[in-house]
Amino acid sequence: MSEAQAPLHHRFHLNMGPQHPSTHGVLRVILEMDGEYVLNPQPVLGYGHRMQEKMAEARAWPGFYPNTARMDYAGALHYNHGYCALIERLAGIEVPPRAEYIRVITSELNRIASHLLWYGALLLDLGAFTPILYTFDDREQILDILEDITGSRLTYCYFRAGGVSRDIDDKFVERTRAFITRLRSRFPMLEKLVNGNVIFLKRVEGVGIIDKDMCQRYGATGPVARGAGVPYDVRRAEPYSVYPEFDFEIPVGENGDSLDRFLVRFKEMEQSLRIIEQALDRLPDGPVMAKVPKKLKLSPGDVSFAVEAARGELTYYLISDGTEVPYRMRIRVPSYSNLSVLPELCHGMLLSDLVAAMGSLDLVIPEIDR
Amino acid sequence: MSKKGYFTELYVGGKSLLVGLGVTFKACLQPIVTVQYPREKLDITPNYRGHIELRRDPESGECPCIVCGMCARACPSGCITVEGEKKEGEKGKTLTVFALDFTRCSLCGTCVETCPKGAIDFSQDYNIAGFTREEFHYDLIRRLEERG
Amino acid sequence: MMESLMPELIRMVVAAVLVVAFVFLNAMIMGYLERKLSAHIQRRPGLMEVGPHGILQLLIDGLKLIGKQLVIPEKSDHFLFRLAPVLSFAPVVLPFIVIPFSRKLVIRDLDVGLIFILAISSLNVLTILVAGWSSNNKYSLFGAVRSVAQNISYEIPMLLSLLAVVLMTGTFSLQGIVAAQGKIWFFLIQPIAFITYIIAGVAETNRAPFDLPEAESELTAGYHTEYSGMGFSLFMLAEYANMFIVCSIATTLFLGGWRGIPLPFGDYSGIIWFFLKVYGLMVFLVWIRWTYPRTRFDQLMNFCWKYLIPFALVNVLVTAVLVKVL
Ligand code: SF4
Ligand code: SF4
Numbered sequence: 001m002s003e004a005q006a007p008l009h010h011r012f013h014l015n016m017g018p019q020h021p022s023t024h025g026v027l028r029v030i031l032e033m034d035g036e037y038v039l040n041p042q043p044v045l046g047y048g049h050r051m052q053e054k055m056a057e058a059r060a061w062p063g064f065y066p067n068t069a070r071m072d073y074a075g076a077l078h079y080n081h082g083y084c085a086l087i088e089r090l091a092g093i094e095v096p097p098r099a100e101y102i103r104v105i106t107s108e109l110n111r112i113a114s115h116l117l118w119y120g121a122l123l124l125d126l127g128a129f130t131p132i133l134y135t136f137d138d139r140e141q142i143l144d145i146l147e148d149i150t151g152s153r154l155t156y157c158y159f160r161a162g163g164v165s166r167d168i169d170d171k172f173v174e175r176t177r178a179f180i181t182r183l184r185s186r187f188p189m190l191e192k193l194v195n196g197n198v199i200f201l202k203r204v205e206g207v208g209i210i211d212k213d214m215c216q217r218y219g220a221t222g223p224v225a226r227g228a229g230v231p232y233d234v235r236r237a238e239p240y241s242v243y244p245e246f247d248f249e250i251p252v253g254e255n256g257d258s259l260d261r262f263l264v265r266f267k268e269m270e271q272s273l274r275i276i277e278q279a280l281d282r283l284p285d286g287p288v289m290a291k292v293p294k295k296l297k298l299s300p301g302d303v304s305f306a307v308e309a310a311r312g313e314l315t316y317y318l319i320s321d322g323t324e325v326p327y328r329m330r331i332r333v334p335s336y337s338n339l340s341v342l343p344e345l346c347h348g349m350l351l352s353d354l355v356a357a358m359g360s361l362d363l364v365i366p367e368i369d370r
Numbered sequence: 371m372s373k374k375g376y377f378t379e380l381y382v383g384g385k386s387l388l389v390g391l392g393v394t395f396k397a398c399l400q401p402i403v404t405v406q407y408p409r410e411k412l413d414i415t416p417n418y419r420g421h422i423e424l425r426r427d428p429e430s431g432e433c434p435c436i437v438c439g440m441c442a443r444a445c446p447s448g449c450i451t452v453e454g455e456k457k458e459g460e461k462g463k464t465l466t467v468f469a470l471d472f473t474r475c476s477l478c479g480t481c482v483e484t485c486p487k488g489a490i491d492f493s494q495d496y497n498i499a500g501f502t503r504e505e506f507h508y509d510l511i512r513r514l515e516e517r518g
Numbered sequence: 519m520m521e522s523l524m525p526e527l528i529r530m531v532v533a534a535v536l537v538v539a540f541v542f543l544n545a546m547i548m549g550y551l552e553r554k555l556s557a558h559i560q561r562r563p564g565l566m567e568v569g570p571h572g573i574l575q576l577l578i579d580g581l582k583l584i585g586k587q588l589v590i591p592e593k594s595d596h597f598l599f600r601l602a603p604v605l606s607f608a609p610v611v612l613p614f615i616v617i618p619f620s621r622k623l624v625i626r627d628l629d630v631g632l633i634f635i636l637a638i639s640s641l642n643v644l645t646i647l648v649a650g651w652s653s654n655n656k657y658s659l660f661g662a663v664r665s666v667a668q669n670i671s672y673e674i675p676m677l678l679s680l681l682a683v684v685l686m687t688g689t690f691s692l693q694g695i696v697a698a699q700g701k702i703w704f705f706l707i708q709p710i711a712f713i714t715y716i717i718a719g720v721a722e723t724n725r726a727p728f729d730l731p732e733a734e735s736e737l738t739a740g741y742h743t744e745y746s747g748m749g750f751s752l753f754m755l756a757e758y759a760n761m762f763i764v765c766s767i768a769t770t771l772f773l774g775g776w777r778g779i780p781l782p783f784g785d786y787s788g789i790i791w792f793f794l795k796v797y798g799l800m801v802f803l804v805w806i807r808w809t810y811p812r813t814r815f816d817q818l819m820n821f822c823w824k825y826l827i828p829f830a831l832v833n834v835l836v837t838a839v840l841v842k843v844l
Binding site: 012014020021022036123126127128129130133134137193194197199200202203350351352353355 | 556559560561562656657660726727729733736738808809810811812813814815816817
């Protein structure tokens with residue numbers, strides 16, 4: 001439906017959020033509607049703004065560790081990773097190999113947990129209540145494993161500049177292996193219940209098409225870009241940590257519709273399992289923490305570091321003036337760019353499709369607001 | 371839609387729906403996986419990071435804190451207050467105040483890592499609730515004494 | 519004159535009281551079954567706290583809802599807003615008049631029983647429209663509009679599927695139809711009509727996967743977004759009673775009504791069989807609801823026009839020809 005077809009007096013505004021069942025968190029979208037057709041969705045941000053970047057500029061750099069976990073609560077370890085790696089790059093700290101392996105294993109576990117959460121939430125948006133409880137069941141296993149090693153269930157503060165705060169033990173390895181087997185055995189069930197379901201397919205097939213050009217214009221990354229057929233993954237494009245040592249694929253979609261984004265994430269879980277398996281097999285011995293001086297002044301200059309978070313490329317950028325306190329900190333979060341496609345993506349869509357398309361973007365609002 | 375035939379689509383779709391019903395039926399017969407929280411409780415891992423707690427040295431039975439104040443300075447949220455006084459005839463200071471404002475603690479664990487004497491540790495309390503903020507201003511010395 | 523009227527009057531009062539009581543009881547049973555079943559499908563125990571296995575939970579919930587304040591939005595149409603929940607009750611109570619619970623237990627076996635039920639239950643959509651409109655809330659209005667379109671379109675395949683049975687039996691009386699199923703139940707002869715009817719029935723009762731009027735991830739709660747307390751619970755009662763009616767029509771027309779293997783309860787075994795079948799069907803609807811995602815609006819309509827109506831139409835034609843020939 002184009003705007004010419006909808007006379008002005010037929011249009012009205014619908015306020016979706018900040019409290020609405022399908023704007024997970026506190027996103028508000030003002031929809032200009034013509035009947036059930038959405039003409040112009042405008043996201044309104046800032047309901048969860050906490051000045052995370054400013055906080056980083058107001059305290060010595062180790063004080064920012066806990067904040068990193070509070071941005072993307074579903075994939076906190078990637079945020080830990082980015083920040084620690086940034087400081088390491090600036091200070092030239094060499095991380096022991098065992099610590100790098102532990103980082104990769106826990107990050108990938110966290111990625112799976114985040115994807116499982118999204119999987120259930122998308123289905124909830126589409127009106128199926130049951131899958132989220134199945135995926136939560138699996139996700140709970142990851143949280144238990146990570147809790148045992150990091151001490152918390154969601155807002156991890158585990159990585160430190162120079163390594164990780166605690167070594168893993170045999171129990172961790174054993175439990176992780178058991179989890180890999182368990183999750184693999186659960187995939188066929190989910191495939192039967194959801195991936196093949198005709199109602200589900202009809203709801204996501206061809207809905208919300210994002211093409212390569214659009215990804216470039218808006219800077220969309222992660223599964224959104226990969227769904228559009230752009231094989232961009234920071235783990236490959238700009239390898240960090242020990243990722244180059246592992247053999248894994250980057251699943252990409254063809255059409256860039258919601259189904260492709262869905263399948264990309266679904267296949268990514270399997271790839272993450274593969275990475276974890278390889279890492280567990282080759283886990284080296286040694287220390288998990290490099291020698292880092294207690295009081296570390298950041299050398300002047302600027303530095304940036306990008307990691308592949310569960311939702312896309314996450315970049316930390318820091319300017320230092322030579323003190324302990326960063327002069328400027330900037331965080332580029334994936335969800336922000338992924339959300340910015342919404343007005344163009346959802347122009348002329350049905351309200352139900354908007355919910356499906358928004359769900360397939362996998363937005364985490366506290367990360368957008370920071 | 372037009373790619374597939376009218377009846378094929380009906381058949382494939384219908385079959386996928388029946389398969390879905392099969393999955394939920396099977397799940398219905400499987401055992402329950404949830405824990406009935408207030409009635410049953412799971413054991414929490416010993417590595418759980420609750421709020422911090424002073425600990426005793428297992429040998430001397432005393433709290434090894436030397437009132438250096440490193441933990442208070444390291445805490446990103448500034449929620450630890452440590453005070454001590456110099457007593458006659460003793461080496462170093464004696465701890466008089468160790469207060470934690472748990473409302474601001476982010477459970478990061480920096481304090482525990484910086485303490486040179488290993489005088490603080492994480493507690494295992496996870497279900498704490500209260501009506502006022504003051505209930506979360508803990509006097510850790512008193513809690514240490516209460517634990518005996 | 520008065521004397522001959524008296525027993526009839528008493529009968530009517532007793533029947534009315536029983537029916538209303540049953541509507542409440544039905545909502546409690548179904549509410550419990552739904553919550554328990556969904557819980558087990560999701561591998562959790564569900565209601566456990568009030569009474570053994572939580573069977574009294576719905577009683578408590580009912581009391582809580584009665585005790586709650588009915589919040590009326592300031593800008594709503596107050597009169598219609600109050601009227602809608604009450605109005606939603608009438609179309610679900612009246613069809614009980616003709617439903618044959620057993621060989622003897624039926625309030626009135628009208629000759630046009632089936633038409634009576636269909637006519638009355640299509641009023642249901644009116645109350646939803648009134649509720650959605652009077653709330654003066656865009657989400658409610660969306661729900662109401664969707665519901666009108668959906669209910670009216672799905673009435674067609676529903677009627678067509680029932681018509682096939684009526685052609686075979688040559689009567690609209692529900693007892694007559696049950697009597698005609700002495701040898702073989704109609705769902706075996708008329709599988710297409712049966713499936714069409716069940717699908718249309720799910721859509722008529724606004725239940726998942728066709729629960730668009732109350733699609734909570736899109737419309738928060740659809741037409742009853744603004745209702746609280748008793749207003750809300752009347753809608754819930756009506757929804758469950760509506761389910762009961764749809765399932766009892768299916769039972770009567772396709773599953774042999776109160777017929778079944780004789781149980782050692784004499785005439786009462788008919789009632790038992792009837793309720794077993796109806797609740798079996800209702801459990802099936804619950805099972806569907808907790809398995810599938812929701813369809814989209816245009817897909818719902820497409821499905822109706824592309825699949826249900828042609829199938830039902832062909833079915834009616836074939837039935838008519840066969841009835842004539844055989
Ligand atoms: S855990 Fe972190 S925030 Fe809490 S008291 Fe220790 S240093 Fe401060
Ligand atoms: S607890 Fe540890 S760091 Fe804190 S004052 Fe005592 S000795 Fe120093």
